[in-house]
Amino acid sequence: GDSVTQMEGPVTLSEEAFLTINCTYTATGYPSLFWYVQYPGEGLQLLLKATKADDKGSNKGFEATYRKETTSFHLEKGSVQVSDSAVYFCALTRGYQKVTFGTGTKLQVIP
Amino acid sequence: DVKVTQSSRYLVKRTGEKVFLECVQDMDHENMFWYRQDPGLGLRLIYFSYDVKMKEKGDIPEGYSVSREKKERFSLILESASTNQTSMYLCATVTPLAPSSYNEQFFGPGTRLTVL
Numbered sequence: 001g002d003s004v005t006q007m008e009g010p011v012t013l014s015e016e017a018f019l020t021i022n023c024t025y026t027a028t029g030y031p032s033l034f035w036y037v038q039y040p041g042e043g044l045q046l047l048l049k050a051t052k053a054d055d056k057g058s059n060k061g062f063e064a065t066y067r068k069e070t071t072s073f074h075l076e077k078g079s080v081q082v083s084d085s086a087v088y089f090c091a092l093t094r095g096y097q098k099v100t101f102g103t104g105t106k107l108q109v110i111p
Numbered sequence: 112d113v114k115v116t117q118s119s120r121y122l123v124k125r126t127g128e129k130v131f132l133e134c135v136q137d138m139d140h141e142n143m144f145w146y147r148q149d150p151g152l153g154l155r156l157i158y159f160s161y162d163v164k165m166k167e168k169g170d171i172p173e174g175y176s177v178s179r180e181k182k183e184r185f186s187l188i189l190e191s192a193s194t195n196q197t198s199m200y201l202c203a204t205v206t207p208l209a210p211s212s213y214n215e216q217f218f219g220p221g222t223r224l225t226v227l
Contacts, residue, residue, distance in 0.1 A: 032214065043115070043201055043218035044154075089153065093214050098169075099205075103153035 002027040006090045006102035013080055013109050021075040021105045023064075023090035031092040033057075033066055033073040038087045038104070047075075047088070080109045114138075115219040117202055123225045130189040132222050134202030143185040144169075144216070145177065148199040160185055192226045199223050 036044040048057030053068035090102040118133035146154040156169030202219040
């Protein structure tokens with residue numbers, strides 16, 4: 001079945017550091033890929049998405065590129081802020097409404 | 112903007128009680144989902160519904176049931192709460208199926224349930 005693997009956290013960075021959170025997936029066909037973010041005390045919200053190979057999703061300074069050859073969708077940001085502290089979930093869907101989530105990576109940014 | 116609301120943010124119940132968690136969405140979406148979120152396990156799908164009175168089991172339905180009497184409301188029921196059901200429960204709805212496989216989910220704020 002489908003699965004998503006993302007790096008274990010927590011990840012602790014200083015403000016303005018470069019962020020990478022790795023995500024790889026297993027799925028047949030051509031899934032759509034997502035990154036969701038969960039701020040403390042809130043539900044998940046969509047951060048960015050990519051629907052086909054080589055697409056780059058971007059939002060709020062975050063980017064991720066859909067790499068079918070390596071089945072990866074790594075999240076990057078050039079300069080993190082304290083306000084980026086949250087839990088980040090990588091996810092995929094193959095269009096049947098059902099979404100498969102990774103286990104989440106907690107990011108803590110310190111001033 | 113899609114709005115998904117959940118009836119309680121925090122709930123404390125005792126073992127054996129019947130527990131109702133309610134979710135309401137305002138976008139007329141057919142598809143609604145209940146997940147539980149636990150540290151190290153991510154989100155796991157409990158049940159989902161494609162339409163009124165229609166429901167399907169997810170990955171971990173044991174100990175839960177659901178009700179969808181109206182399109183905008185999807186309830187999760189714990190018939191007899193147990194301590195291992197202490198968790199964060201998240202409701203979600205999804206945009207209608209498009210020709211592409213893109214389906215963004217919209218989440219409620221979550222209900223943190225503690226079973227004593």
